[in-house]
Amino acid sequence: MTQMYGDARVTVFQETVSPLSVTQDIARAKTALDEDDAFLLMDLGMVLQRFELWTTTMPRVEPFYAVKCNSDPILMRVLADCGAGFDCASKKEIDLVLDNGLTSPDRIIYANPCKTRNYIKHALNRGVDMMTFDNEEELLKIRELHPNAKMVLRIAIGDPTATCQLNVKFGCDPVKEGEALLATAARLGVAVIGISFHVGSGCNDPTAFGTAIAHARRLFNDGIRLGHSMTLLDLGGGYPGYDNERISFPKIAAVINRALEEYFPETDDSVRIIAEPGRYFAAAPYSLTTNIIAKTKVPASRVTNDAADSDQEAYMYYMNDGVYGSFNCVFYDHVHPVGVPLFHESADDDDQCKTPALLWGPTCDGLDLVQPNFRVRRLVEGDWLYFKNMGAYTHAAGSEFNGFARPKLYYFIDQNAWMELLAKRLHNVAPFSDEDEKHSEGGCESGGYSSGFASDSDSN
Numbered sequence: 001m002t003q004m005y006g007d008a009r010v011t012v013f014q015e016t017v018s019p020l021s022v023t024q025d026i027a028r029a030k031t032a033l034d035e036d037d038a039f040l041l042m043d044l045g046m047v048l049q050r051f052e053l054w055t056t057t058m059p060r061v062e063p064f065y066a067v068k069c070n071s072d073p074i075l076m077r078v079l080a081d082c083g084a085g086f087d088c089a090s091k092k093e094i095d096l097v098l099d100n101g102l103t104s105p106d107r108i109i110y111a112n113p114c115k116t117r118n119y120i121k122h123a124l125n126r127g128v129d130m131m132t133f134d135n136e137e138e139l140l141k142i143r144e145l146h147p148n149a150k151m152v153l154r155i156a157i158g159d160p161t162a163t164c165q166l167n168v169k170f171g172c173d174p175v176k177e178g179e180a181l182l183a184t185a186a187r188l189g190v191a192v193i194g195i196s197f198h199v200g201s202g203c204n205d206p207t208a209f210g211t212a213i214a215h216a217r218r219l220f221n222d223g224i225r226l227g228h229s230m231t232l233l234d235l236g237g238g239y240p241g242y243d244n245e246r247i248s249f250p251k252i253a254a255v256i257n258r259a260l261e262e263y264f265p266e267t268d269d270s271v272r273i274i275a276e277p278g279r280y281f282a283a284a285p286y287s288l289t290t291n292i293i294a295k296t297k298v299p300a301s302r303v304t305n306d307a308a309d310s311d312q313e314a315y316m317y318y319m320n321d322g323v324y325g326s327f328n329c330v331f332y333d334h335v336h337p338v339g340v341p342l343f344h345e346s347a348d349d350d351d352q353c354k355t356p357a358l359l360w361g362p363t364c365d366g367l368d369l370v371q372p373n374f375r376v377r378r379l380v381e382g383d384w385l386y387f388k389n390m391g392a393y394t395h396a397a398g399s400e401f402n403g404f405a406r407p408k409l410y411y412f413i414d415q416n417a418w419m420e421l422l423a424k425r426l427h428n429v430a431p432f433s434d435e436d437e438k439h440s441e442g443g444c445e446s447g448g449y450s451s452g453f454a455s456d457s458d459s460n
């Protein structure tokens with residue numbers, strides 16, 4: 001059964017189905033139609049599950065989803081229906097949230113410490129008051145342009161082993177500069193309401209959160225002494241998109257809960273605690289499936305860089321999405337994608353039948369290498385490759401360089417989760433529902449499939 005959700009068609013399954021089996025159905029249908037374009041599949045139910053996990057594990061912390069991670073309007077709508085706020089960093093991101101009626105302006109934090117003057121005026125016009133800063137010049141701009149601003153001081157405390165360092169760019173020194181900036185704001189008459197930080201995206205060391213919360217407490221005290229009404233603690237992002245051997249969400253949550261208990265005890269209900277998770281919500285619900293469009297047989301030495309392999313065979317495969325598209329995460333997010341054949345050809349999947357391979361994207365650039373030196377069964381043109389956890393920092397920064405279209409999106413959910421989503425929507429979003437019919441610009445393309453798929457004519 002297909003339902004409309006926002007601007008997208010969502011396939012609702014009576015039973016619980018796995019993303020893999022849904023992907024196989026779509027791929028079979030495409031192959032039957034002689035179509036081979038790469039596609040993303042999104043499981044809306046997985047977003048609900050991650051939201052539930054968040055609220056049960058860190059009940060005191062309200063998530064404000066970081067839009068830059070993946071601005072798919074459907075993902076954002078599910079999060080809004082669950083009651084999330086939003087972290088926006090630009091004019092367009094603010095408009096994407098408000099024009100779609102996802103939440104009210106007081107549930108948006110403009111979390112970019114260095115803002116364009118025009119964007120500050122835009123925030124004022126749209127009623128977005130919560131904003132971060134980490135320097136004096138920004139305070140002068142704010143005093144001039146945004147009389148209603150409620151500023152949040154961003155401090156630089158991080159995990160130096162995080163995948164993406166953010167503190168090299170933003171955040172003041174919490175010890176040497178924090179108090180002085182709070183004092184400057186007080187002198188300028190700019191209201192400061194709290195402290196924020198971001199330990200780094202892809203955090204591997206949960207103790208960074210504990211350290212940052214301790215610094216925040218000290219600066220809260222400074223702020224109160226200077227006459228600011230300190231009411232907001234913002235824990236930023238950094239939570240994993242899926243648990244791995246090094247880090248898990250519960251590990252981080254345990255550190256945070258303990259530090260909150262120590263420095264911001266629940267008895268003090270004057271402090272609102274928020275966080276800005278991005279990949280935590282966006283990564284796991286999406287899988288990407290690409291098609292092998294060509295292959296070349298080469299001496300294995302060309303793949304392994306070992307001259308001793310020159311008399312063995314290897315293959316270079318070319319697929320229809322690459323580092324200029326969804327796999328920009330290889331460069332920007334330091335990801336090592338692992339594609340697996342969507343369909344198993346039993347005998348061929350035997351380890352002995354696997355050969356060394358390189359996996360390339362479709363552009364003419366030699367930089368467009370997605371998976372270096374791995375082993376896979378012999379693939380043929382038309383084979384599909386399946387990549388899990390492809391929702392965070394992937395198609396958000398993808399381009400159409402060299403004329404290769406971005407993958408189309410399909411959405412599914414099972415019946416139970418669908419009912420749950422509708423119930424949450426009634427509960428959380430009713431106040432904004434008159435905005436619901438407005439349409440967003442620059443969203444993702446979407447299409448139905450299974451029954452609706454064959455007649456789907458809105459693709460590109």
Ligand SMILES: *Cc1c(COP(=O)(O)O)cnc(C)c1O
Pocket residue numbers: 066068069087111112166198200201202236237238239276277278279280
């Ligand atoms: C990118 C970013 C986030 C999201 O980070 P994740 O690691 O994806 O959770 C949150 N807040 C700010 C200010 C960011 O720049």
